[in-house]
Structures are given as structure tokens and as C-alpha cells.
Amino acid sequence: MADQNANSISVQKWAEIFAAALEKQDAASASALFAEAGAWRDVLAFTWTIKTFEGRNDINDLLVAKLADTEPRNWTVEAEPDAYEGWLHFQTRFGSCKGYVRLQNGQALTLFTALQDLHGHEAPIGKRRASGLYDDDDTRNWLDRRQEEQASLGQDQQPYVLVVGGGQGGLALAARLKVNGIPTLIVDRHDRSGDQWRSRYKSLTLHDPVWYDHMPYIPFPENWPIYTPKDKLGDFLEAYAKIMDLNIWNGTEFTAASYDDAQKNWNVTVERDGEPMNLRPTHIVMAVGNAGFPRKPDFQGASDFVGEQYHSSEYTSGEEFFGKRVVVIGANNSAHDICADLVSHGVKPTMIQRSSTLVLRGSTNSKMARPLYSEEAVEQGLTTERADFLNASMPMRMSEQLQKQIWAQVAESDADFYASLTKAGFKLDFGEDGTGLFMKYLRTASGYYIDVGAAAMVADGRIALKSGVGVDRLTETSLIMGDGSEIPADVIIYATGFGSMEQWVERLISPEVADKIGPCWGYGSGTAGDPGPWEGEIRNMWKPTAQAGLWFHGGNLQQSRFYSRYLALQLKARFENLNITG
């Protein structure tokens, strides 16, 4: 961007003019400081939601609507003297905020702003941490108090927030809420924290590198492996819950909930160790994973098939399938992982690829993450928190453009890798508009494989491939394909994904509430599985929904870490009865 900025103003100067315009409540002047195609992404600092404003008109409307109530002030800049991008720090009426701005020809191409702390309710961390000593003439020590909290929450004392699901998302959020002093209870159907991961297929590891995956407050230690094995992650999460003093009811099913408009809280039924119990939280956060129930195609003849049929979520290890003819339907992450696991157990599986797939080499994935999430980034002093902030600072439309460029480079640099797959008959794509894996993830969270070994097995035939054709029907002992070919099988594994997240709401709360809220995930890209209108932000995630007191939290470990902070701030503002205008 250096050339484009020749003879232009610096971040320091831009921020000065911008701050002065805001000070004067001059929306027109302030919005004129943005490029025509500029965008402003805000997380709670101006809007009390997560929203991107595109173009000067929308930005002007935002300022007209919010300036008086927000009162932004005390702007300072953290940037090299002549830099065209840099960090902003400022205050609003509600709290302290941070920003990141990128200039082009003296105008803001992107501005990202986010609330960091609420005035008078700053998180008690760092200098504000508790002493650990009690000055209240109460002889109960820490353990007494902790045990009483655990015994009373959900019984004598109702949780302000009920978090449904204690995976990484629920734990990260509950930790943020705990630190912020909000009575929070997690309910989770598993017997132990971490079982969400332990119960998955045996060869599973995280596909993102460790630097991307840290939990809030307790980063993985520096000897942690790059790709975390599932059981190790499970153990870490269990220890995490303990260290952060989280309140969790394990072995507990969330079975029903209805919102009490008069009381402004929820009437929730859970089954704790099989016993029905009533809870009255003010807020419910669904943190059940960003997918719904296992999805299986309903093939003609499926009931005639005499062999075994499993959904990928039921698969644990290839051990039991030695000597059997196994067909895996699907060609995304879990299909590949399961096929690789079968190969390592001496099975030659057949993978049925019904439509094209995006494949990304694990090493290329790590390379793409490197500027923000890597040992190099750490060495250059880029903390995880700052990396997350930079990562969030790029508005969705520009992300799409940037990703298109990046993936054109990937196609080139990994050409041999892709050629080997194409040669084996594998159907590849980089997304229908070439925007690649991460946009696919944000649109439908499906359609890709991050390669940790299976691609070579497809290329060299250890995994047999049947591609570009669907299953027509099953017989007693085989699959008949759309092209008339027959694939004999003893075992069929459906790696065919999961339904959408709103299924949970429909089933656990009501179809009416599910309707009111609309779809979760996706950002209205107008591509297959993610119809418009354009939203520019993930639908319903980490921000207020159309149902009072109902929130959604989830995503990968990076998203959980980053957005848990902002969801916690929203709940804290409500817990403290701040007069916020949503």
C-alpha cells in the first residue's frame, strides 16, 4: 500500500481529524474521511452489536444514529510516525475501546473498532486482580466459598447465564463470565469436560496449528504439539475448567426452555443425571457447536443393506473393520480422516466423492496463518490478543477479495499437489468464486479437507476413489452408483455432515423461536448453502438475536477465544443494568 499512499496523511494525522469531527458530532465530516469503498466494522464500541458498515453513506448513518449516545473521545494512536495503518485507543461513554485503521490516499479503507472494558466494571485481571485474602470477617476460606458456590448455583441461586454445551466454546465463554463476576452455569450431556473431543474418532487431531488454538487466559504451554491430538485437548479442557473455577453440571441434558416475557427470564428444564430440574436463567447461550444433528442421506434400499451403516460421528477407529470392504460417503475433513485411519489399520476404503472439495495442505494452512499465528509472530512480539484483533479488522467483502488473491497463489505454489489429486480423479474446487477455505467455513462450515496425510493416500490409490457420481441405491451387499456401477460393501460410513445449528433451537426451545431467529452461521454471500441477502457478518453469532435472552456462541478455537470476550461484555453490560441501546 506504500505507493498508493504517497503524499498522503499518516494514521496520526487522520485520527486527529477524525477525532475532532466526532468531538463536534459532525457525522458528515467524519464519514468523508473514509474511502468511497471504505468499510467500518464495529464490535460493541458504537453499536452494541457486531456490524459492518460499507461505504460513506452507511457510515454516515451510523454516526448520525450513534454519536450522541456514544460520545467517543480521548483518541490516541499507536503507530510508526509515518504509518498508513495502526492501532487506535479511545473511550466512549460506556468504556474503553480499541481500533485498527488502514488508510489509502489519506482516507480510511477499513476501520475496526471494538469495546474492550466497561467503565466502572473493568475485568479484575492484571493490576485489578483480587488479593486472595478476605477482609470480610468471614472465616470461610477460598475452598469453603467455592464449594458453597457450586452447591448453591442452580439451586438456591439461579445462574444469570446458562451456557448449553461445555466444549471449547462454552468453557471459553464461561471463563470470561467467571472473571467478570457473572453467575454462570454450564450444562453438558457428557460425563466429563473434554469428552466432546475424547469421544470422536481415534486419529483426530486439530487441523489448525497450536498458535491459532489457544484458550483465553491459559495459553497452551510452549511444548504443546502443533496439531493437538483429540484426547490431549480433552484433558486440557478438563483441567482448564478446574483452574478457571467454572461451574459445570456434567451428565446433564438440556431438554426444554421457554422465555417468560413478564419475568424476563427463561423457564428451563434439564435432566441432571436423569433427574428433571428447573432453572431460571436470565440468558441462555447455545454453545453446542456450530452444526446441528448428524445428517445421513436417505438412500433407496438402505434398509435392505445387510452390512453395517454408521454416521461419521459414530466412528471411532478402523481396528474393527480389518478385512472388511468399507465405503466412506463424503470427501470432506471427516471422510478423509476416517479413510486415513482405515488405511493405517490395513483396510482399503473406497471414498465416494459426490461433489467437488477444497483440499488444503496442512503445511500451507500453517503458512497462511503464519503472519498472525506462528512462532515467528510470537517472536516478533505479536500477542495472540493482538493477532486476533488484526484478524478481525478486515471487513468481509475485503476478506473475500484478499482470499481470492491468496488462493490463486496457493493454486500455483501447490500445483504439483493438486495435480496429483486431479490425476487420481479427485474433483477439486477453491469455492465457487475462488475465495477458498476460510470463506467456505464462514458460509457453510463444510466442503473442505485440511490435509494431514490422506491426500497422498488418495493420490497413490491406498484410498480408492469414486468421484463425481452419486449413490443411486443400496442393495443387500453393495452400492449402485448413478453411473450404473456397483461397489460391493460390508460397511458404509456416512461422512455426510451435520444439519444446521438452528435445529437445536427448534428441537430444544420451539419452532416459533427458531423461525423468529432465522438461520445461524453464514453471512449471506449468495453462494450455495449461504443465500443472501448480504449480511457481512455471521448470522446470529456472538451478538443479540431476535429472541430476548437467547445467544449463540461457537466456532473454531480462534473464534471462541476472540468472540467470547465480546459476548461476555454484552452479558456483563446487561448484568450491570447499563442503559445500552441495542
Add this chain to the structure above:
Amino acid sequence: MADQNANSISVQKWAEIFAAALEKQDAASASALFAEAGAWRDVLAFTWTIKTFEGRNDINDLLVAKLADTEPRNWTVEAEPDAYEGWLHFQTRFGSCKGYVRLQNGQALTLFTALQDLHGHEAPIGKRRASGLYDDDDTRNWLDRRQEEQASLGQDQQPYVLVVGGGQGGLALAARLKVNGIPTLIVDRHDRSGDQWRSRYKSLTLHDPVWYDHMPYIPFPENWPIYTPKDKLGDFLEAYAKIMDLNIWNGTEFTAASYDDAQKNWNVTVERDGEPMNLRPTHIVMAVGNAGFPRKPDFQGASDFVGEQYHSSEYTSGEEFFGKRVVVIGANNSAHDICADLVSHGVKPTMIQRSSTLVLRGSTNSKMARPLYSEEAVEQGLTTERADFLNASMPMRMSEQLQKQIWAQVAESDADFYASLTKAGFKLDFGEDGTGLFMKYLRTASGYYIDVGAAAMVADGRIALKSGVGVDRLTETSLIMGDGSEIPADVIIYATGFGSMEQWVERLISPEVADKIGPCWGYGSGTAGDPGPWEGEIRNMWKPTAQAGLWFHGGNLQQSRFYSRYLALQLKARFENLNITG
């Protein structure tokens, strides 16, 4: 020091000349670069032990003895251009090293050097961490391998290192050894990791602030309280052991050990859940705490006393003593904590102070730690690792001098506080030579109280004080004091400390080995409880002892953290059969 250094050379220049002299194996020139009263403290970089060399002669002797074998080279300096103190980085034949030097009039007043990593055996952390994926055609996943390790260690596979004691010291060391790939087993008599702390008296918290107390690899999260409550610490340590994949046999007593000179390993007997088992570790590390067994005075008439008598280690809470007359013998940390706990339970205890005590306000203690261990230090970018290094860089004799100055200031700044204690009859000291708390800790680990509330109770009489007089004898219902006075009592609590660490060796190994090793702890200051000769380093701790294969590890959390690194390096060098010259 700025004035003293006027017209003098910078660290950069000094290091250049020093490096050149070492390069030429010119011990005389190199030692001439030290001040007459200069000292060089070395941890493994030149000596394969922990040793301070005082004065040019000793430094010259060190260099004459070690230069040829060590081959120090590739010196670089990390310091401001004109600085008179700064960081050094260099290599030896064995590994990479770090140093810190302070100049005065162009000569080194202090030099601290320490080995950081062994060439070819660098710890697999950061960039060197494992991938988490297995490329060994072995279908066992992480959990399978972990379970097999736990099942076989001590059974099919002998631990290279047996760590006796799984408190913070044993865990920190075992974590370092685990990261370094050394088969290590901890045996501990408690049922759960952390019980070492959970089993202590109810009101106990750490007396040092959180920034001083971090464990290696997993720092406490930023919401952690300043003074960690004992049960919270216990839970953290238990989670720590889990996250770091440590191998621990809980409920296991170490009962006997003898060194096999032919096999060069130990013949150890432990009782695991009551079952005797044999172990053959190459090394034993005693990490049983830097004290021996509970020490109780043997008062005349003690068996006539009809009330209850407890050692402080048996005390849990004042709850059970309500309405009773409780006498606490002793005036150090645990005596004060126990008295405060009794007061908070409505008891008015009598504290018997037999000799003077050093008292330090908790807030002053935190203030003294502030330059190295505080939120301010963290904000200034001083990592815990660098703080530890700086902390270790001051040779013992200079520490004594510095501490004397610091404590003169403490006496002045906290004069009112001390006057209130004196007024109550409390006998104060700052160490017999005025060097204060930390030197007392290094000499005898006794004789002080870091105030977290009890001092005010002594001052205002909530804790009754009998000072400056010993106990003559006990009657059925009272203590008769040396001055003839009588103190009626229902309960006597002996807060009279613990025996010396070498008692463990005598009892668990043999009196012969205990004799051979000599005393542990203390540095030969020539003060009461720590007779000379001057050693200038803590005796027998974290370094080779006179008994092959026997090591001592322990100290407070800061020492455990710091020295575990160097003890692990020493064991790693032996594990890899490096040709080291001890």
C-alpha cells in the same frame, strides 16, 4: 552506578575484549577485566555445577581450569549502546548460554553465566515442538501412547529419574524433564497431587505475590489472586500435572534406597498403595520440601499435661478450639497464621515468642519484589524468565550488602508498624547482621513472618503475647515460664518448625550417605544456624552432591521454577551421555 562509570567502557566494548581474551585462552587478561572485588557466578556454563568465584584470583583459576574444555565463543551483547550492565549471549562446546554483567569503572563487578540449552539436545519447545502427528506407521494415537507410558514406567521400563515428592518442586522438575524427553517418575505419599497444600491449615495462602510464584510453562492466568489460597494452589498443581503429562504414583511411600556402585543406579523400595515395589532409577531427586520432620521441644512435664498438644503441621482450623485457652509456641509464619486463624474463630490465643523474629509487611514484601515480579514489571516487558535471571545474577556477598541497605530503608519506611509491635512487647530483628528476610530464608529458612494480618492482632492485643522468655515446664493445666509466670492452657500448639532436610536422607537412604553429603540448605554465612565455611551458594541444592545419582530440589515457587531448569539440564546431559567434567 552512573557516576562511578563516568569515562568508562560500555558493556559492548567490555564483552568484545573479554571474548577476545577467552578466544585466546588468555585467563590472565580475562580475569583482569574483573574488579578486585568482582564476582562471577556460574550455573553450568563453565563449571557443570552452581558456583560463585570471588575476586580475580579465583576467577583466574576457574578460567585456567575450564577454558580449554569449555571453548566459549560467539559472544553477542544485548544492551543499550552506552549501558554499564546488560545481557550476554554466547556458545560453549556444550551449548548456548546467557549471561548478565554489571560494570564499574570499566571492570566487571558481577558476571552471571548460565547454560540454556545443550547443542543437539535443545528442548523441543517453540519452533522445535512436536507436530502432534505420528509418521511411524504405528496406529496408536496419543492416548494409546500416553497410557502405555504410564503403565510401563516403573514396571517394564525403569525411570531414568525418580523424583521423591510431588509438590511444586517435584512437579516443576518433572515437567522440565518430561519436555526434555527423560523418563521420569514422581512418587508421592499423598493421594492426590496438590494435597501437600490442601492438607495444611485452613487459612493458609502463599505469602509471596503471584508474579513470583508462576510454575514453568503454564503461568497462572491473569485473573489469579495475588496471594494464592492453599486449596486453589492444590487444584492448580493437580491440573498442571495433568496438562504436562507427568507420571506420578500417588499414595506411594519412598521407604528405602541404596546406590549400586557397579550398576551405577539405585535400588529403591517404595510402597505403592501399601504394596512394596522395587525401582532402579539412575538418579534420585529429593524434592520433599526444604525442611525435615516436625520439630517439637521436649518440655519437662509434657506428658503430664492433660490438654491437647499439636505440632503446627497437624493444625487445620480454629473451629474446634472455640472456648478453649490456646497457647501457640513460636512466632514465625505458621505461629502467626495459626494465631490469626484462632482469632477469626473467636479464640484469644497466647503466642510465646522465645526469641526475636523478623516481621515484614506483606505489602512491603510485594513492593520489594516489584522491580522484578509485579504487574508493572510485566507491563514493562520483563518476562518471568528474565526476571529470574536477573534475580540470580547477584552474587551472595553482594546480595548481603544490598539487602542490608534495603532493610535499613524498610526499618525507616515502616517505622510506625514496627513501633506498634515493639510497643506490644514483640521482639523484632532484621537478622543478626541486618541482612533481612531473604538472607534468613537462604540461611535457615526460618525466623520470620510475612504479615498478612496477624501483626495488627499482636499490636492490638487480640493475640496475647508472652515474649523473650522460654517455657520452663508444663503442668497438668498450664505452662510455667522461665520467669516463673504461669500460663493456663487447654491446648498447646507447637509452631516450632521442622528439622533439617538431610534428615530425609538419613532416614530414607542411610546415615552414611547423609554424612557423606553433609548439610543441605544454608550458604555458610557464619550466622546462627548456618555455620561456615563460606560457600556462597546454597549447599547441595540443584547441583551435584557427594553421592553419585543423588540430587536435591526444592525451595519456594520462584526457586523451584528457576533451578528446575538447570537441574533438568544437568540430568539431560547425563541422560545423553555427554562427556561432562563435573
